[in-house]
Amino acid sequence: MIDPWTFSSTVDYEDIMEQFGIKKFSEIIMNIKNPSLLMKRGVIFGHRDFDLIARRISENKNFIAISGMMPSGKMHIGHKMVVDQLKWYLKHGANVFISIADMEAYATRSISFKEGREIAINEYLFNYVALGLDLDKVEVYLQSQSKPLNDLAFNLSKKVNLSQMRAIYGFENSTNIAHLYAPLIQVADILLPQSELFFPNTPTVVPVGIDQDPHIRLTRDIVIRFKDEFNFIAPGSTYHRFISGLNKDKMSSSKPKTAIFLTDSLDVVEKKVKSAKTGGRESLKEQKELGGCPEKCVVYELLLYHLIKEDKKLENVYTHCKEGTLLCGECKQATADKLKELFENLAIKRDESIEIAENIL
Amino acid sequence: MIDPWTFSSTVDYEDIMEQFGIKKFSEIIMNIKNPSLLMKRGVIFGHRDFDLIARRISENKNFIAISGMMPSGKMHIGHKMVVDQLKWYLKHGANVFISIADMEAYATRSISFKEGREIAINEYLFNYVALGLDLDKVEVYLQSQSKPLNDLAFNLSKKVNLSQMRAIYGFENSTNIAHLYAPLIQVADILLPQSELFFPNTPTVVPVGIDQDPHIRLTRDIVIRFKDEFNFIAPGSTYHRFISGLNKDKMSSSKPKTAIFLTDSLDVVEKKVKSAKTGGRESLKEQKELGGCPEKCVVYELLLYHLIKEDKKLENVYTHCKEGTLLCGECKQATADKLKELFENLAIKRDESIEIAENIL
Known part of the structure; x- marks a missing residue:
């Protein structure tokens, strides 16, 4: 059972793909015009129906890209991945929607709508802006404030029964009734952009982590059940790997020691990078002889996901690590420096970005 | 198990009162200023916390009275009881709220919001007006159109779990999720009038049939669970007997042969009254000797509930029936005549009442 609320650390992606019929992203990447770094580097590893989106892009036609954020905890470096994907989608012709899941946060974490709104602005949206997502071109909304969303959720909830919800979400x-009902609001998040209010008959993609796949499956089932009433196209999806936490577990806001938060000070960032588990050997001597293991290295992941854009440069790091010529101390320092540069840039944009974020909601 | 959707005919009221802790109305009626006919005649037989309402009335203070209607099927003579109660409450200082349960109708009967609205106006509200309820003094709303109602329902649904819903509603x-969720909307119907939007800290009464008691119990439980967050006063309630159908089963819109609909033509009304099961004996001879049984007579119920206001006159009918001097044919004709007069009056007011009803929604 994978569900969006208790999913944790060690994931066998291959196994899950097999079990739920998710396809390999590598099999369609050649059809995508200008694939993003995350696609090329295998961080995005799986998909459903992305063929349809790839075709829309190559035909210069619009499509819908949907993202959600649960306003609880703080935004960490792993979350940057979502922003990078949305920027790519926006650039490639998507109508982008961001749902702030304040109803889910209330149902599952007891966060009030008022708190949810504040967390959304002060922890997430301003960072989205600072990371370069143009929110003026994006439809951002709070679940609790959208009547059409809630109407659609209730409407759709008529054709899902208790057994089905249990089978999908366990x-x-x-389980409290708000929690039980919340996934239907998520389903409505995914389908509302295809309603008459926005872009009917438009293919949709939802970039998610594998833990969110239950929502995708439920939505795709519901589209079929309502085919006589609505003309919804079943949403496609992509699946990205989770970035590792500093201790190699999943990076998680609720476990501060695993995470680098986007609001961490530069000192803290440096300390955290230096404390990260690497793919280094037991001793310096051994590492010089055998080389390091970038495949198992949290620091290398930071470079791969977020910090080195040029493939050639990343390849250099990989090769030198493998050869034992690039040692962990030096590599950590270089990574910390890059990360601090990124964070410094975010901090500079902070005030302006918060103002933009406040005005959006 | 009693639930609001499958409840039927033969009811042991005493047993249910005992089981669920409903008190006898007869024990508090002496505290009520100007009790209504339905109260005096035992049609209203049970209550929870009505003491509080009786006190408010005697102190000339306001209180809240709440009623709901499910817009499905047609309005029958049994439903008139609700209107009579609301008129009495309005006259005695209540702030009256009527919820049109279009969300419940969708969840349980697949009636769309559009259909629900039309049924509410053309089958129910106009009759409410024609029967003399001043809707200008009443807060009437469609569940689906009230965002505060839906917000409150979701809020409250956080502290009810699946076991509890199963225990109360079976x-x-x-069960589909809309149906599972619908009772929370009913609970919000009952509590919203006590929110900051309307009349905080005001005692509330909900006049219902016993089949609606699960909603009352759930609401009272929820008030306790949220006592730290909201200042809701647990709602009181009254319970009325169901009027018998023409064949002695429960009168029900979904069984047209059991019901006299308020839109039936005068001919049909007469025919239906004459077809009703009475408390008469096997033969005329026997009836003259032994007398009839008004306690078991559908026609007598019509007189008791709706058609004879003066107690003295009703007593005469009772006595003469018991004595065997008033026979069923004569009694049915007199009853049909009274009912036709009532229906004629409704028909005259029809157009004007529909206009008022349309403007209310």
């Missing part, structure tokens, strides 16, 4: 008798 | 694994 709900127990102790 | 939901199965095949």
Whole structure:
């Protein structure tokens, strides 16, 4: 059972893909015009129906890209991936929607709508802006404030029964009704952009982590059940790997020691990078002889996901690590420096970005 | 298990009162200033916390009275009871709210919001007006159109879990999620009038049939669970007997042969009254000797509930029936005549009442 609320660390992606019929992204990447770094580097590893989106892009036609954020905790470096994807989609012709899942945050984390709104602005949206996403071109909304969204959720909830919700999400008798109902709001998040209010008959992609796949499956089922009433196209999806936490577990806002938060000070950033688990050997001597293991290195992941754009430069790091000529101390310092540069840039844009974020909501 | 959707005919009221802690109305009626006919005649037989409402009335203070209608099927003579109660409450200082349960109708009967609105106006509200309820003094709303209502429902749904909903309503694994969620909207119907938007800290009464008691119990539980967040006063309630159908089963819109609809033509009304099961004996001879049984007579119920206001006159009918001097043929004709007069009056007011009803929504 994978569900969006308790999913954790060690993931066998291959196994999950097999089990739920998710296809390999590598098999369609050649059809994509200008694939993003995350696509080329295998961070985005799986998809459903992305063929359709690739075709729309190559035909210069619009499509819908949907993202959600749960306003709880703080935004960490792993979340940057979402922003990078949305920027890419926007650039390639998408109508981008961002749902702030304040109803889910209330149902599952007891965060009030008022708190949710504040967290969304002060922890997430301003960083989205600072990271370069043009929110003026994006439809951003709070779930709790959208009546059409809630109407659609209730409408769709008529054709899903308790057994189905249990089978998909593993709900127990102790599950509260708000929590039980919240996934239907997520489904409505995914389908509302295809309603008459926005872009009917437009293919949709939802970039997610594998833990969100239950929502995708439920939505695709519901589209079929309502085919006589609505002309929804089943949403496609992409799946990205989770960035590792500093200790190699999943990076998670709720475990501060695993995460580099986008609001961490430069000192803290440097310390955290230096504390990260690497693919280094037991001793310096051994590492010089055998080389390091970038495949198992949290620091290398930071470079791969976020910090080195040029493939050639990344390849150099990889090769030198493997050869034992690039040692962990030096590599950590270089990575910390790059990350600090990124964070410095975010901090400079902070005030202006918060103002933009506040005005968006 | 009693639930609002499958409840039927033969009811042991005493047993249910005992089981669920409903108190006898007869024990508090002496505290009520000008009790209504339905109260005096025992049609309203049970209550929870009505003491509080009786006190408010005697102190000339306002209180809240709430009623709901599910816009499905047609309005029958049994439904008049609700209107009579609301008129009485309005006259005695209540702020009256009427919820049109279009979300419940969608969840449980697949009636669209559009259909629900039309049924509400053309089958129910106009009759409410024609029966003399001043809707200008009443807050009437469609569940689907009230964002505060839906917000409150979602808010409250956080502290109810699946076990509790099953225990109260007997939901199965095949129950759809809209249906599962709909009772929370009913709970919000009952509590919203006590929110900051309307009349905070005001005692509330909900006049219902016993089949709606699960909603009352759930609401009272929820008030306790949210006592730290909201200042809701647990709603009181009254319970009325169901009027019998023409064949002695429960009168029900979904069984047209059991019901006299308020839009039936005068001919049909007469025919239906004459076809009703009475408390008469096997033969005329026997009836003259032994007398009839008004306690078991559908026609007598019509007189008791709706058609004879003066107690003295009703007593005469009762006595003469018991004595065997008033026979069923004569009694049915007199009853049909009274009912036709009522219906004629409704028909005259029809156009004007529909206009008022349309403007209310």
